Amino acid sequence: MLFSDEENTIQIAPDAYLLKGFLLRHSNTLLPALAEVIKASPLRHMATPNGYQMSVAMTNSGEWGWVTDQQGYRYSKRDPVTNLLWPAMPSIFRQLAVSAAKTAGFEDFEPDACLINRYAVGSKLSLHQDKDEADFSHPIVSFSLGLPAIFDFGGNTREAPKIAISLEHGDVIVWGGRSRLNFHGIRTIKAGQHPLLGPYRFNLTFRRSQA
Numbered sequence: 001m002l003f004s005d006e007e008n009t010i011q012i013a014p015d016a017y018l019l020k021g022f023l024l025r026h027s028n029t030l031l032p033a034l035a036e037v038i039k040a041s042p043l044r045h046m047a048t049p050n051g052y053q054m055s056v057a058m059t060n061s062g063e064w065g066w067v068t069d070q071q072g073y074r075y076s077k078r079d080p081v082t083n084l085l086w087p088a089m090p091s092i093f094r095q096l097a098v099s100a101a102k103t104a105g106f107e108d109f110e111p112d113a114c115l116i117n118r119y120a121v122g123s124k125l126s127l128h129q130d131k132d133e134a135d136f137s138h139p140i141v142s143f144s145l146g147l148p149a150i151f152d153f154g155g156n157t158r159e160a161p162k163i164a165i166s167l168e169h170g171d172v173i174v175w176g177g178r179s180r181l182n183f184h185g186i187r188t189i190k191a192g193q194h195p196l197l198g199p200y201r202f203n204l205t206f207r208r209s210q211a
């Protein structure tokens with residue numbers, strides 16, 4: 001190994017860490033599991049409460065899934081497209097998310113939701129807070145796969161200064177505690193081809209949605 005785990009764990013804010021390359025050795029198990037989830041609950045462009053269609057395509061796995069429509073943002077046990085429960089969270093997803101949380105100092109993370117975002121070239125995610133979960137004492141664990149992206153990470157208000165973080169295939173961000181409600185977003189994805197995922201970036205965010 002070129003670097004120790006410690007050298008790959010970079011603090012980006014209070015209680016927020018970038019785990020550089022954390023998933024790199026696991027593509028061969030993660031990607032087939034991702035494909036299975038997407039087969040059961042296909043990626044779709046959801047509508048925001050004010051009627052726009054998101055440029056990012058989404059689906060979920062786990063007991064709960066994040067959804068948005070004209071009624072607002074919320075967690076739902078069922079996929080509104082299939083009317084079935086969301087596909088179970090693959091055990092490789094859960095194991096890696098729990099292990100990443102531990103590496104960042106969050107010992108008892110038990111995710112009940114995994115939101116899957118697929119970014120095509122040209123898509124982006126505007127600055128937002130993740131605040132639809134019941135208890136902000138739980139962290140969020142975020143996996144980056146495929147094309148690279150620039151992640152803007154701000155503070156507790158929309159206007160607070162932001163840092164730009166480059167996220168590549170295999171990177172994980174864990175954040176919680178004092179940074180849990182920080183504003184963040186993904187800048188427009190640039191054209192490219194990833195050897196495993198083609199012209200796409202996938203992001204998996206693991207959350208504890210219920211108390």
Ligand code: MD6
Binds near residue numbers: 117141173186
């Ligand atoms: C993304 N991620 O990386 C979007 N939210 O595509 C998020 O919005 C996010 O990465 C909360 C915590 C980590 C994240």
Ligand code: FE
Binds near residue numbers: 128129130184
């Ligand atoms: Fe977010």
